[in-house]
Structures are given as C-alpha cells and as structure tokens.
Amino acid sequence: MHEHIAEAMKEPDVVSVPPGAICLRFETMKLYAALGAVRHLLATGQVRPGDTLVDSSSGIYAHALALACHRHGLRCHIVGSTTVDRTLRVQLEILGATLEQVRPSRNLRLDQNLRVERIGELLRENPHFHWMRQYHDSIHYLGYRDVADLVRKEVPEGPLTLVGGVGTGASTGAIADCLREAGRQVRLVGVQPFGSVTFGAEHVADPDMIIAGIGSSIPFHNVRHELYDRIHWVNFDYAMSGAVELLRASGIFAGLSAGAAYLATLWERERSAEGTYVFLAADTGHRYVDTAYARHADAVGVGSMRPHEAAAQEELRHPWSAMDWPPRDRAQLPARPEPVPEKA
Known part of the structure; x- marks a missing residue:
C-alpha cells in the first residue's frame, strides 16, 4: 500500500x-524529479515542513511539485505558462498550491523569459522561498x-x-x-x-x-x-x-x-x-x-x-x-x- x-x-x-x-x-x-529533489532537500535541512517551494512550469512539473509538497507538508507556488489548463488549475488550487500565469504569448522564448523574470521578482520579495530550479539544478537527477x-x-x-x-x-x-x-x-x-x-x-x-x-x-x-x-x-x-x-x-x-x-x-x-x-x-x-x-x-x-x-x-x-x-x-x-x- x-x-x-x-x-x-x-x-x-x-x-x-x-x-x-x-x-x-x-x-x-516528473514526479520522480520532484519527489527525489524534495526528499533530498528535507533530508539535508535545506528546507523544512511549512516552507514554500517555487518554480516555473508549463504544466507537468507544476502538478508534480504540488503533489510532492502535499506529500511532505510544504507550500508550493507556481509561475505557470499559459499552457496550464483549467483541469490542472483546479487541482493545484485544491492541493493548496498557488498559481500565477504569465501573460499570453505565442512566442516560446518570451513565455519562458517572462516566467524566469517573475521568479526573480518573487525571490527578491520573498527571500525565504526556495527556488527549485528544475531547469538548472542537478538535484532533479536523484529521483x-x-x-x-x-x-x-x-x-x-x-x-x-x-x-x-x-x-x-x-x-x-x-x-x-x-x-x-x-x-x-x-x-x-x-x-x-x-x-x-x-x-x-x-x-x-x-x-x-x-x-x-x-x-x-x-x-x-x-x-x-x-x-x-x-x-x-x-x-x-x-x-x-x-x-x-x-x-x-x-x-x-x-x-x-x-x-x-x-x-x-x-x-x-x-x-x-x-x-x-x-x-x-x-x-x-x-x-x-x-x-x-x-x-x-x-x-x-x-x-x-x-x-x-x-x-x-x-x-x-x-x-x-x-x-x-x-x-x-x-x-x-x-x-x-x-x-x-x-x-x-
């Protein structure tokens, strides 16, 4: 079980x-990536239950991270692409994760740059947030x-x-x-x-x-x-x-x-x-x-x-x-x- x-x-x-x-x-x-990373962060004391994890996502990682946070008693905030649909938005809301979506764009580069820029703003406003860096951190290999x-x-x-x-x-x-x-x-x-x-x-x-x-x-x-x-x-x-x-x-x-x-x-x-x-x-x-x-x-x-x-x-x-x-x-x-x- x-x-x-x-x-x-x-x-x-x-x-x-x-x-x-x-x-x-x-x-x-991506549940493997999210769960493996979150477990490592908790085991090494880099985050603690109740902390907020934040990242950018086009949809799949958002769901995975929200579930990993729900599993381990952490808060989750997602800066999402416009590809995050209503079905996922509702699930994230019920799981306790918060989502903000960047303005619509047909240009992939602009969409991703907008999300990364917003992550930077959030971290300056909330220095206690932990950025998961799914695009950059090799911690996601672990799972x-x-x-x-x-x-x-x-x-x-x-x-x-x-x-x-x-x-x-x-x-x-x-x-x-x-x-x-x-x-x-x-x-x-x-x-x-x-x-x-x-x-x-x-x-x-x-x-x-x-x-x-x-x-x-x-x-x-x-x-x-x-x-x-x-x-x-x-x-x-x-x-x-x-x-x-x-x-x-x-x-x-x-x-x-x-x-x-x-x-x-x-x-x-x-x-x-x-x-x-x-x-x-x-x-x-x-x-x-x-x-x-x-x-x-x-x-x-x-x-x-x-x-x-x-x-x-x-x-x-x-x-x-x-x-x-x-x-x-x-x-x-x-x-x-x-x-x-x-x-x-």
Missing part, C-alpha cells in the same frame, strides 16, 4: 509496443535512479537504446547515467523540438510547437550533453502524427513528446535492430486533445515519414531531422551555460 497518491502515480506502466519496442508509460514522469532500477528489472539483459525527450536533462539523461553506472550498455537518443537552444536548433522556428517541456528557448543548465549519442528534432505535425499512430497501434494515449519519441524509436530500430529499444511516454494525452488529437485526420502515415540526416546544426530542417552526437565538427557544440545562482 502506498502512503500517498504521488508514490502510486509516479510508477510507469511497462508496455510492449510493436514492432519490438518497450514503452515506459507515465502518468506524470530517476528508481526508474533505472525498474528498467534493469523489466528489460532483458543486453544492449539498450533509450529514447525520449531531453527536457531539463533530468529524465533521459539521468536514467541513462544510472544504467551506465550499473554496467548496462546504453545508447541514448534524445528528442527535441525545433527552436530549442539546448542542442543548437534555435535558428529553425516551429510556431506550432507546443511541447516546450522537451526543449527550451533558454539554456537548461542541468542538461549533460555528453550523455547523448543521437538527437532527433521533430516538428509539431510529425509529433502529432506519431502520437496518433502510437494510440492506434498500441492503445497508449500519451503526450506529443511520446509521439516524437515513438517516431525516433521506429527509425532507430529500422537502422539497427540490435538490442532492446525503450522509449518514454512522459505524460498522458489529455491536455493535447484539442490542440493535437482532434486533428488526427490530418496525421501523416508513419511509413511515409523519414528524418533528414544532418551532419551539423545548420543542416537541420523541417519536419524531422536527426544527427549523431556530438557532431563531427566539435565547433558546433552549444556553449556551456554559465552557472545560475541559487537566488535570482
């Missing part, structure tokens, strides 16, 4: 997906050791290719790192949206992209680029098509990042069927019903989708590009971000 719903919700379903892949289907994957342990138990021995959104770095990167530490041979394939600066695709815009959680228009400081072997950039239309096909083929109703990861998995497996392929479905598809799934009649057939193989970032192009990492020209590597101070 679980002591709190957060402990039950975080555990993924391990599902076989044809042809020959495994999906880790989460309800809210994913449990996912790595699950993979070790559920996935057959031998070479493993892990595919999923890069996000803040504390998911695919953390899982692969833990597995490698345990001696597992892991090839890590990261998924990004066009426009993300994380792996140098900021020059290729995708105004329709709404899966900001797997990439960013601002530097994410806890992404360890050296952990990745391949990167796939997928635009909105192809991510939507992948999500629709994943639902049609397996019954898994997941977010757009899962659709992009599914496409990348199919392509990588077509190139080499060696070992086991595992891809992540980080959230469910409910918040994408109106913006994506309702357009399922426009989905592109999986068999007709192929990525453009790029050798450098300047070769990236819509609707889907892939590249070995690091690029052959190491001058193409993104500059390492300057450290972010604990308090802004």
